[in-house]
Amino acid sequence: xxxxxxxxxxxxxxxxxxxxxxxxxxxxxxxxxxxxxxxxxxxxxxxxxxxxxxxxxxxxxxxxxxxxxxxxxxxxxxxxxxxxxxxxxxxxxxxxxxxxxxxxxxxxxxxxxxxxxxxxxxxxxxxxxxxxxxxxxxxxxxxxxxxxxxxxxxxxxxxxxxxxxxxxxxxxxxxxxxxxxxxxxxxxxxxxxxxxxxxxxxxxxxxxxxxxxxxxxxxxxxxxxxxxxxxxxxxxxxxxxxxxxxxxxxxxxxxxxxxxxxxxxxx
Amino acid sequence: xxxxxxxxxxxxxxxxxxxxxxxxxxxxxxxxxxxxxxxxxxxxxxxxxxxxxxxxxxxxxxxxxxxxxxxxxxxxxxxxxxxxxxxxxxxxxxxxxxxxxxxxxxxxxxxxxxxxxxxxxxxxxxxxxxxxxxxxxxxxxxxxxxxxxxxxxxxxxxxxxxxxxxxxxxxxxxxxxxxxxxxxxxxxxxxxxxxxxxxxxxxxxxxxxxxxxxxxxx
Numbered sequence: 001x002x003x004x005x006x007x008x009x010x011x012x013x014x015x016x017x018x019x020x021x022x023x024x025x026x027x028x029x030x031x032x033x034x035x036x037x038x039x040x041x042x043x044x045x046x047x048x049x050x051x052x053x054x055x056x057x058x059x060x061x062x063x064x065x066x067x068x069x070x071x072x073x074x075x076x077x078x079x080x081x082x083x084x085x086x087x088x089x090x091x092x093x094x095x096x097x098x099x100x101x102x103x104x105x106x107x108x109x110x111x112x113x114x115x116x117x118x119x120x121x122x123x124x125x126x127x128x129x130x131x132x133x134x135x136x137x138x139x140x141x142x143x144x145x146x147x148x149x150x151x152x153x154x155x156x157x158x159x160x161x162x163x164x165x166x167x168x169x170x171x172x173x174x175x176x177x178x179x180x181x182x183x184x185x186x187x188x189x190x191x192x193x194x195x196x197x198x199x200x201x202x203x204x205x206x207x208x209x210x211x212x213x214x215x216x217x218x219x220x221x222x223x224x225x226x227x228x229x230x231x232x233x234x235x236x237x238x239x240x241x242x243x244x245x246x247x248x249x250x251x252x253x254x255x256x257x258x259x260x261x262x263x264x265x266x267x
Numbered sequence: 268x269x270x271x272x273x274x275x276x277x278x279x280x281x282x283x284x285x286x287x288x289x290x291x292x293x294x295x296x297x298x299x300x301x302x303x304x305x306x307x308x309x310x311x312x313x314x315x316x317x318x319x320x321x322x323x324x325x326x327x328x329x330x331x332x333x334x335x336x337x338x339x340x341x342x343x344x345x346x347x348x349x350x351x352x353x354x355x356x357x358x359x360x361x362x363x364x365x366x367x368x369x370x371x372x373x374x375x376x377x378x379x380x381x382x383x384x385x386x387x388x389x390x391x392x393x394x395x396x397x398x399x400x401x402x403x404x405x406x407x408x409x410x411x412x413x414x415x416x417x418x419x420x421x422x423x424x425x426x427x428x429x430x431x432x433x434x435x436x437x438x439x440x441x442x443x444x445x446x447x448x449x450x451x452x453x454x455x456x457x458x459x460x461x462x463x464x465x466x467x468x469x470x471x472x473x474x475x476x477x478x479x480x481x482x483x484x485x
Contacts, residue, residue, distance in 0.1 A: 002389045002448060003425065040472070045388055045427075071284060076427055076470045096280050098313075098429070098470065120277065121314045121347075123384045123429045182384050182431075213382045236382060266388040266425040 003264045004230045005045035005237035006251050007215060008244040010035055011052045012081075015065055017245065018052065033068050039244070040073040042251040045266060047073060048101065048185070048215075048239060051081025052160055063095045070096020078126055080185075089116050093124065101185055103128040104158040107165055107172070110179055117180030125183075126215075127176040130157045131169035131202060132189040154202050161189050170205050177210040184210060185239070188218040195221025198229035198238065207234035215239050223249065223257035231263050269483070270296035270305035272332075274322040276347060277313035281469040285476060291483045299331035307341040307482070308332065310348035311469075313429075316372070319347050320362035329365070336367055339460045343482050349456065349463030350434055358432050367461060369437040381449045385433075388425045389466075391444040391454060396422035414443035414457040416464070416481045424474045426466040428454075433465060 011018045016030040036047055049069060051062070066079055079092050080101025089100050106113055106127050117125045131154040154169035173184050186206050188199035198219045207214045213236035216229045220240035229235045243249055255265040269286055273279050273295045286293050286309070296302055310332070312319055323329050336342050344352050353364045356372035364372070375383045395413035433452040436442060444455035446465070456463040462482065468475035 002385065002387050002428075005387050043472070067280075070278075070280060074281075074285065074470060074472050074476060076429065076467070093278050094280075096278055098278065098281075098467075118315065119318070122431060123386065124277070124313060183386060211377055211380075211382055212384065213386050236387065 001264055003045070003266045004235075004258065005215075006226065006254055006258075006265065007046045007048055007237050007239040008039045008044050008251060009048040009050060009217070009239050009241040011050050011241050012065070013052055015062060032065060033072055035245070036069045036077075037072050039251060040075055043255070043266070044075060044251045046076045046078065046237070048078045048080070049097075050101065051079075063091055066092060066095040066097055078185075080126070080128055085112065086116055086119060089120060089125075093120060099124040099126050099183070101126040101128045103130065104160075106176065106181075107156065107158050107167065110175065113176055113179040113181050117182070122180050122182035122212075125181050126185050127173075127181040127183075128185040128187065129169055129173060129176075129206075130161045130187045130189055131155065132157055132161075132164075133199075133202070152201070154205075157189060169202065170209050173206045173210050173214075177212045181212060183213045183215065185215045185217060191219030192217070193242070194219050195243070197221065197225040198233065198235070200228055200233040203229055203233040203235050207236075213237065223254050226254050227258060227261050227263060230258065231261070268305045269293045269307040269309055270302050272296050272302070272308065272310045272323075272328065272348075274312070274319070274326055274328065276319050276322060277311065279311050281467075282309055282311050282345065285469040285479050286483060289476070289480050289483050296328075297326060299327055302328065302331040302335050305335075305340075307343070307485070308335050309343045309345065309482075310351075311345045312347035312351070314347060316347065316350060316356040316358040316364075316432075317360055317362045319351055320359070320364070323351075333365065333367070336461055341482070341485050342461045344461075344463040345469070346430060346465060346467060349465055350432060352456070352461065352463050353434055353436070356432060368434075368441060368456060368458060368463070370435050372432045373435050374432050375449065379449055384429060384431045385448045386429050387427070388471075389428050389446050389448060389454075390423045390425055391417075391420075391446060391466075392451070393417050393420065393422045393424075393444045393455075394442065397445075414455060414462070415485060416443070416455065416457070416462055416478050418481045420474060420477055420481075426454075426468065426471040426474055426478075428466045430465060434463070
């Protein structure tokens with residue numbers, strides 16, 4: 001039976017793991033290669049590497065770092081940040097990435113999803129969506145925090161969450177899947193960094209509406225949060241960054257908890 | 268010497284690195300003579316079936332691969348590299364496969380709300396180790412001989428999958444392991460000197476490395 005995946009994420013800025021200062025037992029706390037090796041040893045199911053400044057600063061993800069990480073791990077490895085075209089995708093795959101995660105450019109140029117899926121296969125094209133909730137009245141205009149608001153929607157943001165765009169997250173996920181994306185990496189901007197748990201409502205809404213796997217991201221703080229998003233909200237995988245970086249929990253601890261609760265994981 | 272075929276279909280470095288960590292001598296093969304000078308061949312590959320066959324043809328590798336197999340030299344196909352061993356694929360618009368194994372490659376239907384691609388860690392039911400179960404493809408009218416790739420690999424080990432299509436061999440006796448994803452499909456095929464795995468051993472941590480080691484030491 002297919003297991004649910006636990007995925008540590010390395011947020012990289014200027015070749016260093018951001019937030020990685022307390023990584024215990026590592027020679028260099030913020031060294032992404034050392035962090036990747038540690039997660040491989042912990043039995044992580046996959047690794048995601050996001051160059052968090054790449055898109056905004058219009059610079060490309062550093063190929064050398066991808067090569068160095070790929071050289072040292074034996075698990076699937078997704079790379080995102082700053083991808084603009086087919087050439088960028090090819091460079092990353094050639095450098096050792098198994099999948100690429102496209103966010104801003106997928107919104108700006110949706111045909112890139114189809115082109116790259118055709119070229120490299122859907123299974124290696126991940127569309128990342130950063131979403132933030134807002135309330136909408138029955139006329140469809142945003143009236144956040146007003147009592148007459150009637151339904152909850154999630155708006156898509158690009159450029160590392162800096163720029164809102166006129167897209168509904170659920171509709172965008174459906175479009176991305178239809179265009180050929182193999183997976184959705186869904187980050188809740190409302191819950192990210194809160195450690196209060198994943199956005200279950202958002203995750204469920206997206207997961208119920210697409211037939212490709214959904215990775216939930218943003219808000220993990222305790223083992224129960226992983227259970228909630230995987231068992232209740234229907235996510236196929238759960239991603240966390242700082243929780244694992246600070247060693248508040250190890251991948252293994254999370255998996256042991258899930259297994260005890262009856263969720264299929266690879267131990 | 269193990270030749271790893273480089274035909275522009277995805278990342279070959281992971282396979283190379285994994286084989287070399289096991290002490291194997293490897294070479295990246297881009298032309299027919301590289302294959303002829305190797306005693307084993309690994310054909311990795313991600314991407315589309317048509318593109319894969321087209322690239323192999325463009326590089327003039329098809330004849331050399333078929334000769335290698337005909338000469339009873341060891342061959343390991345990984346993911347798409349396994350699928351093109353078959354005669355045809357539902358994914359292909361025009362290309363035919365190598366036809367080394369009889370049967371076709373089919374797409375997961377997505378029935379019952381199963382997500383496609385089949386992505387993540389799933390278990391191997393290994394012929395010769397797994398108890399016969401109703402509806403299972405293995406141990407059914409076949410001699411339960413353990414495939415040499417599974418030496419010291421426990422039944423129900425987890426390996427990493429990432430695919431939308433799966434092989435449906437005509438001859439069930441080539442099925443060396445199955446995996447359950449809505450249906451039981453052939454996740455490992457084996458016919459004499461030819462091995463094919465639908466999962467990615469190079470991404471399957473200890474279990475994957477063990478399987479590659481078994482190939483290296485054949």
